Amino acid sequence: MAGITKRRRRAVAAARAGVGTRFRAQGRTIGLGLDCVGVALLAAAGAGVRLAPVPAYALGGLHDDLLAATLRALGCRRVRRAKAGDLVEFALAPGHRHLAVMSDRGIIHAHAGLGRVVEGPAPDDWPVVAHWALPGVR
Numbered sequence: 001m002a003g004i005t006k007r008r009r010r011a012v013a014a015a016r017a018g019v020g021t022r023f024r025a026q027g028r029t030i031g032l033g034l035d036c037v038g039v040a041l042l043a044a045a046g047a048g049v050r051l052a053p054v055p056a057y058a059l060g061g062l063h064d065d066l067l068a069a070t071l072r073a074l075g076c077r078r079v080r081r082a083k084a085g086d087l088v089e090f091a092l093a094p095g096h097r098h099l100a101v102m103s104d105r106g107i108i109h110a111h112a113g114l115g116r117v118v119e120g121p122a123p124d125d126w127p128v129v130a131h132w133a134l135p136g137v138r
Contacts, residue, residue: 004104007047007137008085014046015039015101015108018117023110026056034117036099036110040087043101043108047085049134051075067097068130075135082131088122089129097129 004012017030024033028041037054044051051074057066067089082088082102090098100109106121122128 004084005138008083011043011047011085011134011137012101012103012108015043016103016119017046018042018110019108019119021110021117023112023115023117027110034110035112039101039108039110039117040099043085043087044134047134047137049075049136051135064091064095064097064129067099071132076132077135079131079133083133085134085137087132087134089132090122090126091129092126098126102131 018034018039021030021032021034023035025035027033027035028038030042034042041051041054055070071087076087079086084102084104086102088100088102088107090100092098098109100107100122103119105119108117108119110117
């Protein structure tokens with residue numbers, strides 16, 4: 001990952017450590033279960049970013065406004081283009097949002113359909129809503 005800061009490399013490495021962990025709603029632990037927010041929190045911790053607790057949410061709920069408001073409240077900022085270690089917000093269905101961590105190989109995310117955390121190219125049919133930089137990560 002040439003040209004990428006140490007904090008960004010650490011964020012990607014921390015998210016990558018979760019690859020293979022099974023998908024579990026509200027999951028926050030490598031080896032036990034992770035959801036997309038859990039993967040994002042791994043990346044933040046790897047970058048040395050301490051985030052406030054994430055409010056409770058339902059996987060089947062409408063997340064469009066909630067996710068953006070939560071990310072802003074946690075200190076994340078929208079950026080035009082994602083770099084390795086940034087978060088990517090997708091719109092998988094109306095009102096339903098999904099988070100992934102950008103890597104040098106694509107994205108790292110908890111894929112509910114596959115039942116585990118994976119890394120690879122983002123599916124072409126997943127519209128990107130926004131890119132978010134973690135607080136203090138340049």
